[in-house]
Amino acid sequence: MSVVLVFALFLFELLVISISFCNGSSDHMGCLENEREALLRFKQDLQDPSNRLASWNIGGDCCAWAGIVCDNVTGHIIELNLRNPFTYYQRSRYKANPRSMLVGKVNPSLLDLNHLSYLGLSFNDFQGVQIPRFIGSIRNLRYLNLSDTQFVGMIPPPLGNLSNLKSLDLSLNYLYVENFLWLSGLSFLEQLDLCYVNLSKASDWLLVANTLPSLVELRLSNCQLHHLPPLTISNFSSLTVLDLSFDQFDNSLIPGWCCGPPKLLAQLPTISGWRAQDKAKSASLARFRKVLGNSNTFELLVEKIKTYLATFGKGCLSAARVCCAKHSSRDIGLSYNSLERRIPRSMASLCNLRTIYLSGAKLSQEISDIFDIFSGCVSKELEILVLQSSSISGHLTEQIGHFKNLDTLDLGNYSIVGLVPLSLNELSKLRILHLPDNKLNGTLSEIHFVNLTKLSVFSVNENNLTLKVNHDWVPPFQLVQLGLRSCYVGSRFPQWLHSQKLYKF
Numbered sequence: 001m002s003v004v005l006v007f008a009l010f011l012f013e014l015l016v017i018s019i020s021f022c023n024g025s026s027d028h029m030g031c032l033e034n035e036r037e038a039l040l041r042f043k044q045d046l047q048d049p050s051n052r053l054a055s056w057n058i059g060g061d062c063c064a065w066a067g068i069v070c071d072n073v074t075g076h077i078i079e080l081n082l083r084n085p086f087t088y089y090q091r092s093r094y095k096a097n098p099r100s101m102l103v104g105k106v107n108p109s110l111l112d113l114n115h116l117s118y119l120g121l122s123f124n125d126f127q128g129v130q131i132p133r134f135i136g137s138i139r140n141l142r143y144l145n146l147s148d149t150q151f152v153g154m155i156p157p158p159l160g161n162l163s164n165l166k167s168l169d170l171s172l173n174y175l176y177v178e179n180f181l182w183l184s185g186l187s188f189l190e191q192l193d194l195c196y197v198n199l200s201k202a203s204d205w206l207l208v209a210n211t212l213p214s215l216v217e218l219r220l221s222n223c224q225l226h227h228l229p230p231l232t233i234s235n236f237s238s239l240t241v242l243d244l245s246f247d248q249f250d251n252s253l254i255p256g257w258c259c260g261p262p263k264l265l266a267q268l269p270t271i272s273g274w275r276a277q278d279k280a281k282s283a284s285l286a287r288f289r290k291v292l293g294n295s296n297t298f299e300l301l302v303e304k305i306k307t308y309l310a311t312f313g314k315g316c317l318s319a320a321r322v323c324c325a326k327h328s329s330r331d332i333g334l335s336y337n338s339l340e341r342r343i344p345r346s347m348a349s350l351c352n353l354r355t356i357y358l359s360g361a362k363l364s365q366e367i368s369d370i371f372d373i374f375s376g377c378v379s380k381e382l383e384i385l386v387l388q389s390s391s392i393s394g395h396l397t398e399q400i401g402h403f404k405n406l407d408t409l410d411l412g413n414y415s416i417v418g419l420v421p422l423s424l425n426e427l428s429k430l431r432i433l434h435l436p437d438n439k440l441n442g443t444l445s446e447i448h449f450v451n452l453t454k455l456s457v458f459s460v461n462e463n464n465l466t467l468k469v470n471h472d473w474v475p476p477f478q479l480v481q482l483g484l485r486s487c488y489v490g491s492r493f494p495q496w497l498h499s500q501k502l503y504k505f
């Protein structure tokens with residue numbers, strides 16, 4: 001199926017190319033002179049140590065330059081995507097590679113790109129200046145991404161003039177706003193990511209967000225929000241992701257507008273809220289970044305969890321449960337909130353759950369019981385199962401093999417005893433397997449790993465396991481993180497580690 005599709009697309013491209021040859025002219029195809037010059041001026045203000053803009057040459061067809069997309073018919077530049085895609089590996093995680101950052105300032109020549117609708121500059125370094133006000137005049141923008149670009153200061157209100165915006169990402173900078181009024185004209189906005197923007201003065205955030213009729217994703221993680229205002233009428237008809245993680249609300253319960261009428265909850269399936277489990281960690285952006293890095297494997301986990309995480313306050317849990325069942329919510333997260341001490345059997349009917357994230361919840365339950373609850377329909381869809389710091393005990397059972405869709409299994413820091421079941425090898429999608437600080441014993445053998453081709457993070461630190469594999473074993477996976485502390489690996493250096501090209505010793 002997909003082969004056919006790819007082939008068809010390929011033919012289609014050939015068709016398009018050959019048409020452009022037949023036309024033989026570049027009157028309307030290819031680059032417009034004044035726009036090429038604008039790009040060259042834009043380039044002049046940037047250092048480009050990794051030569052990402054090597055194709056940006058005087059005289060060339062700028063529609064073919066790296067990061068540029070032109071309109072097929074008019075030749076106008078409609079996309080400028082210079083996000084820094086490169087990552088590098090350091091101390092067991094991936095980071096954005098500083099050497100492939102563009103460094104410098106944003107030249108106002110962008111204003112000459114009258115048809116620009118997509119501007120992506122994330123992960124570059126604009127050296128601690130304010131976001132230029134003129135960006136608010138690139139009036140056709142639909143997509144603006146300045147995530148992690150070292151901008152500081154107040155978000156310029158003229159950005160609110162970009163009335164066509166569908167997606168605005170200003171996350172991971174050193175920014176603040178005084179209020180949300182400037183956003184109120186962005187009625188097409190679907191995605192808004194202001195993570196790490198200091199919103200402590202923007203007490204109108206919810207009121208204004210509530211007037212944005214198209215909003216699908218609202219990410220306000222680590223925004224110094226302290227108060228969840230009441231909302232008498234909720235307008236969030238499309239919202240599916242609300243990320244309030246790392247905000248430290250004084251009112252501990254998610255208010256009525258979240259878990260009031262079931263209808264609303266159906267529209268608000270993902271309430272992401274990591275209540276500061278580590279205040280020191282969330283206190284400072286710089287330190288937080290140091291802990292998590294930019295884009296690395298661990299952060300993939302964190303990101304996924306943040307994306308899917310749903311935190312419901314004490315009063316919300318039962319409503320959430322009902323709503324999840326009724327309205328096929330996909331994610332449930334209950335981190336650091338009061339929670340009854342057992343996962344209720346009724347959760348077995350939440351067949352669409354994709355993420356279960358329970359952190360800091362004081363569950364006292366046998367892991368076999370939890371597997372049992374989820375081993376029906378839940379196990380078929382579930383991608384992330386994170387149960388941290390509870391007092392879970394007992395044995396892993398063969399039911400672990402039911403979770404065929406599992407990407408992440410994190411059962412760290414428990415009292416789980418005994419053997420690791422062989423059916424682990426049925427989890428062919430598993431990427432992160434994190435079982436440290438348990439009391440697992442017995443042997444892990446090649447058979448356990450035979451289908452784990454995607455495995456990338458593997459930790460069984462501080463158990464009492466023996467890893468017993470043939471001397472010439474070549475594992476099916478490439479790890480970026482490995483934790484075998486306190487494991488018995490035999491008296492010889494494990495040869496198979498040599499096959500792990502991504503793992504740096």
Ligand SMILES: *[C@@H]1O[C@H](CO)[C@@H](O)[C@H](O)[C@H]1NC(C)=O
Nearest residue numbers: 016069070071072073078079
């Ligand atoms: C260019 O034209 C093709 C065929 O009409 C279309 O599929 C494609 O999306 C167009 N690209 C742009 C950037 O407009």
Ligand SMILES: *[C@@H]1O[C@H](CO)[C@@H](O)[C@H](O)[C@H]1NC(C)=O
Nearest residue numbers: 083122145147167169191193
């Ligand atoms: C902005 O860019 C970053 C990095 O490329 C990406 O992870 C993020 O998803 C983008 N934001 C939006 C809203 O597309």
Ligand SMILES: *[C@@H]1O[C@H](CO)[C@@H](O)[C@H](O)[C@H]1NC(C)=O
Nearest residue numbers: 136156157158159160161182
């Ligand atoms: C742009 O926004 C600023 C501040 O929000 C406002 O004063 C100005 O009139 C706006 N300009 C246009 C052209 O809408």
Ligand SMILES: *[C@@H]1O[C@H](CO)[C@@H](O)[C@H](O)[C@H]1NC(C)=O
Nearest residue numbers: 176198199200201224283284
């Ligand atoms: C956020 O802004 C408030 C008010 O301007 C300020 O008191 C606070 O220190 C800021 N927080 C950070 C982490 O900069």
Ligand SMILES: *[C@@H]1O[C@H](CO)[C@@H](O)[C@H](O)[C@H]1NC(C)=O
Nearest residue numbers: 207210211212213233234235
């Ligand atoms: C709901 O959204 C509309 C715009 O779509 C706005 O006019 C109205 O004031 C909003 N209602 C509330 C209660 O915010």
Ligand SMILES: *[C@@H]1O[C@H](CO)[C@@H](O)[C@H](O)[C@H]1NC(C)=O
Nearest residue numbers: 388389390391412413414437
């Ligand atoms: C493990 O749990 C104990 C208490 O349950 C806690 O004190 C300890 O910090 C946890 N360790 C890790 C690495 O999370």
Ligand SMILES: *[C@@H]1O[C@H](CO)[C@@H](O)[C@H](O)[C@H]1NC(C)=O
Nearest residue numbers: 404425426427428450451452
């Ligand atoms: C796992 O590997 C075994 C042996 O190679 C194979 O028979 C089985 O079908 C695989 N299972 C999955 C789920 O991939």
Ligand SMILES: *[C@@H]1O[C@H](CO)[C@@H](O)[C@H](O)[C@H]1NC(C)=O
Nearest residue numbers: 417418419439440441442443
């Ligand atoms: C694993 O530990 C349990 C006690 O926790 C013990 O009964 C069992 O014999 C051990 N198994 C192995 C293979 O060491």
Ligand SMILES: *[C@@H]1O[C@H](CO)[C@@H](O)[C@H](O)[C@H]1NC(C)=O
Nearest residue numbers: 439441442463464465466488
């Ligand atoms: C670990 O397991 C071995 C047997 O495999 C046993 O002799 C030893 O006492 C165990 N250690 C702990 C700390 O349970």
